[in-house]
Every structure is written in structure tokens, then in C-alpha cells.
Amino acid sequence: MALSLFSGGLDSILAAKLIQNQGLDVIGIHFFSPFFGNVEKTSCWEQEYNIDILPIYIGEEYFEIIKNPRYGYGKGLNPCIDCKIYMLKRAKQLMPLFKAKFIITGEVVGQRPMSQRKDSMNTIIRESNTKDILLRPLCAKNLPPTKVEEQGIVDRSKLLDLQGRSRKKQLELAKKFNIKKIPTPAGGCLLTDPEMARRFKPIIDNKLNLTSEDFLFAKYGRQFWSDKYWLIVGRNHRENLELLKLAKESDFVFKLSNIPGPIGIGRSENSSWPNELILSAAKVIISYSKAKESLTPVKIQVCKKAVVDELEILPDRERPSLWRGPI
């Protein structure tokens, strides 16, 4: 039995199939978080690729890694080396439960600039303490033989020697395994997306003691920051509804009283906001509504913990400078 880090990307599927093809059982461990993974797809994958999959949510402890990765970030906010180490450690803990003898990944030497360089791959093995149990079937022949190969549990001659960024051989192999649905490369990790990285970064820079829900929040709307105060303004009806769903009891909710317009959510560790900041947040929200050029005061509700205040505000011609954004 092998446990496989199964992202749902083509390489993870092929790695699992190569080992299954040797008559060994494989269970795919699908880690998912607000940034990556697709738990809804697991039963589809099980049927499509004939691989049992165990989805595992990774939450708060993973956010600590994002905030302060030992091996730094890739192009976005992706702490790939720390992330791989973390996933392997978690998979290793699961081995006794499944009586698994080893772990496999779909890594390919030289495919990704950060985590799949040879030196990084060695770091990942060392730090996750998986030297004797980690097999990378797609590029095993470019690496020293592992214990499971030496013991004859896995036939090394049937493993591959892929390297580099080309996907050609993977696509040929997919054909051989009769894989019809080819997933898009990269797997869609939001942390690698520069736009998302820009949105997540102030949360980290401001060293806020926030949680997974806060990172989820950063996916939506226009983001504004004023020191450690955070304002999110919906861009459309769907986002307004999402923001209302995600709002916490301690948040400020801004809503125009008599005219349609965006929902604004104000969040901070500080439960109280200076009046000046509340006023300028309300002005930001008005500036994205039809009332932005009104010559008479506009009514806007500011709600917190079921207490509703209604303010009357004359819109500014300029967006209030107290807020940095939109991000």
C-alpha cells in the first residue's frame, strides 16, 4: 500500500497510476484549503481514475506557514517548499492507519522553479523526514534508488526518468493509461496567483492575528486598508451576498439605505473604529454607487452586532485618502 499526495493534477494521477500498475494499492490523499484543492471533485476523480481518495482539510496551522515560511515564497505568496514538507509530514502520520509502506508524489525534477529543483527536493525529503519512504515515480530514475525499490516492493525498471517542464511525455502516458480527462497544469493554487497574492499580502504584512476565514474574505470585492483596518466593498450582487455570508458578528456592515449599491464590510482586530474612519469607509462605499455625485446627503446604514446606525453623508468628489486601495 502507498499513500499518494493527490492534488488532482495530471502528474499526481500518473504517479498513482504507475504504482497501481505494479499491482500495489494506492490511496490518494487530497489536501485542500481555502487556497487550493477541490474537495467536490474527489468522487469524480475516484470514478474517473479508479483511485481511492481521502480528502483532508488543512487549516489554521497551514496559515502559520503562509505567514512565515522558512523557505520563502515563490512568485506569489506560495510557500511551496514548506507546503510540500507539511503535506509529507501529515501523510507520514497517516501511514500506520493504512499500513502504508511508502508515500508517492507526482514531482518531476526541474519542472517547477521553486519546489522541484533537485536541491529543494532534497530539502523537502530531509525536513519531512521521509528519506526511506518517499518515492517520486515520474522521475525516480533520475534519483538514487529508494528503500522500496531496493527491497523489490516497487520495480524500479517500470518507473520513469522525466525531467524539466515539457508535458509531452506526461500526455503520452495519459493516453497509455486511457486517461480521457486531462486536468489543466498547475492545479490552480491561489497562492501562486499574483492578483490573489496582492490581496493576501496586507493580511500578512499587518501581522494580524487572523484565520482561514479572513483569507477567504480576501478573495472577494475591492480591498482597502487603513493601517490595520480592513474594508471590503462588493463588486456585484453575487459578491455582496458572499460578503454578507462571510461577515462576522464583530464586523461593521455598511449598506446604502434607499438606493442600490455595494455592501461594505469593515474588519479589524480592534472592535471599535474611530468615527473618522467609519465616515470615510462609508464615503468609499458611496463612491461605488449611483449616489456618488449626489449633491444632497446620502443615507447609509452602519450595522454591528445587530445595532444599526444611519449616517447621512455628502459624497466627496475624491475617494477618501485615509484608505489605501482598491487592491
Ligand code: SF4
Ligand atoms: S502551488 Fe500551492 S499547493 Fe502547490 S506546493 Fe505550492 S503552495 Fe502548496
